[in-house]
Amino acid sequence: MDIDLTVKTVTKKFQDFTAVDGVSFDIARGHFFSILGPSGCGKTTLLRMIAGFDNPDAGEIEIRGENVLGLPPNKRPVNMVFQHLALFPMMNVAENVAFGLRRRGEKDKSRLSARVSAMLQRVGLQGFETKQIGQLSGGQQQRVAIARSLVLEPAVLLLDEPLGALDLKLREHMKVELKKLQSEVGTTFMYITHDQSEALVMSDYIAVMNRGKFEQIDTPSNLYNRPQTPFVARFVGDNNSWSGTIRERNHDRMTVETDDGHRFRVRKTSSASPGAAVELFLRPEAILIQPDPGLKEINRFSVVVRSILFDGASSRLLVSPLHSSRELIVSLPQNRQFDHIKPADQLEIGWSEAAGITFEQTEPLP
Numbered sequence: 441m442d443i444d445l446t447v448k449t450v451t452k453k454f455q456d457f458t459a460v461d462g463v464s465f466d467i468a469r470g471h472f473f474s475i476l477g478p479s480g481c482g483k484t485t486l487l488r489m490i491a492g493f494d495n496p497d498a499g500e501i502e503i504r505g506e507n508v509l510g511l512p513p514n515k516r517p518v519n520m521v522f523q524h525l526a527l528f529p530m531m532n533v534a535e536n537v538a539f540g541l542r543r544r545g546e547k548d549k550s551r552l553s554a555r556v557s558a559m560l561q562r563v564g565l566q567g568f569e570t571k572q573i574g575q576l577s578g579g580q581q582q583r584v585a586i587a588r589s590l591v592l593e594p595a596v597l598l599l600d601e602p603l604g605a606l607d608l609k610l611r612e613h614m615k616v617e618l619k620k621l622q623s624e625v626g627t628t629f630m631y632i633t634h635d636q637s638e639a640l641v642m643s644d645y646i647a648v649m650n651r652g653k654f655e656q657i658d659t660p661s662n663l664y665n666r667p668q669t670p671f672v673a674r675f676v677g678d679n680n681s682w683s684g685t686i687r688e689r690n691h692d693r694m695t696v697e698t699d700d701g702h703r704f705r706v707r708k709t710s711s712a713s714p715g716a717a718v719e720l721f722l723r724p725e726a727i728l729i730q731p732d733p734g735l736k737e738i739n740r741f742s743v744v745v746r747s748i749l750f751d752g753a754s755s756r757l758l759v760s761p762l763h764s765s766r767e768l769i770v771s772l773p774q775n776r777q778f779d780h781i782k783p784a785d786q787l788e789i790g791w792s793e794a795a796g797i798t799f800e801q802t803e804p805l806p
């Protein structure tokens with residue numbers, strides 16, 4: 441497989457603050473690769489070093505096998521799409537898209553307009569050539585910004601939260617469009633976001649970033665189903681979590697006593713022994729409501745329903761264990777059988793011993 445971008449142990453410091461800390465990854469040709477992490481974790485700083493706006497203090501960056509460190513941005517085969525699209529409001533759509541080509545020295549009018557029109561067609565804006573930027577919707581402006589970058593045929597297109605300025609409905613629409621566009625043109629995308637739903641929908645691979653470091657690089661489904669760190673378990677998707685202590689352990693199972701007094705049986709983790717502090721995570725959809733009493737290997741307990749969050753296709757229950765104020769999220773199956781549930785009801789819930797994910801606690805919880 442051809443590799444378009446290689447980043448090796450790249451570090452960037454601002455005075456004594458390390459914004460990017462020994463990050464390494466490859467992006468294969470044609471992949472949609474996202475970097476997902478909370479505000480301030482170092483995403484833009486990393487992107488700016490790849491684009492050439494900043495230099496790393498240590499590490500290597502190669503694009504299609506060529507070392508690009510030391511090259512100015514316009515000599516690197518990458519282009520960047522910003523959150524605030526930075527379109528030229530005084531130019532029409534075609535002039536915006538032609539801008540980079542002209543700057544590269546393309547003067548032939550008919551060649552220019554053919555390339556621009558072909559690109560506009562690709563992003564679904566055929567016939568928009570002479571429209572002014574101010575006459576376009578947010579989503580259309582988005583596509584012009586992408587067309588303006590893609591027409592330069594970068595090895596990698598770098599996108600820094602490009603949907604950030606759009607309203608929710610349009611973002612939902614654009615993330616599907618953007619993924620479609622990327623698979624059609626086949627250009628390698630490196631996409632930055634703090635929004636996990638964007639990353640999960642669009643990406644072939646996602647790197648989850650936290651405080652300058654990568655916690656896990658994986659497919660969306662592995663990140664969701666097999667998080668490798670507590671941070672990933674907390675950041676990707678909803679999770680219920682408990683702090684607890686291992687009480688017993690046998691060949692494949694262990695018993696965890698949680699801080700709020702449950703004793704749960706869970707799959708054994710690598711090495712932890714009795715007495716060790718652990719953090720236990722459980723997805724809302726892993727919780728069964730009124731599990732069949734005949735089912736074995738289920739952790740069961742009683743809860744009171746606090747509220748029902750109806751959200752069309754995916755309703756959720758907020759429940760509290762008896763005599764406890766903590767709330768758990770339970771995803772409510774679309775099933776007539778549960779129509780009768782209402783706030784203040786008492787229910788038994790349960791979860792399969794295999795569904796919990798435990799991590800040894802290596803540092804105190806924030």
Ligand SMILES: Nc1ncnc2c1ncn2[C@@H]1O[C@H](COP(=O)(O)OP(=O)(O)OP(=O)(O)O)[C@@H](O)[C@H]1O
Pocket residue numbers: 454459477478479480481482483484485486634
């Ligand atoms: N030029 C700079 N000088 C000093 N500190 C900086 C500079 N640029 C970024 N930082 C710091 O580095 C950290 C990472 O910033 P960065 O912009 O990369 O975050 P981000 O992950 O893109 O966040 P957001 O999602 O909010 O855009 C932040 O703490 C920021 O304050």
Ligand SMILES: [Mg+2]
Pocket residue numbers: 483484485
């Ligand atoms: Mg940023």
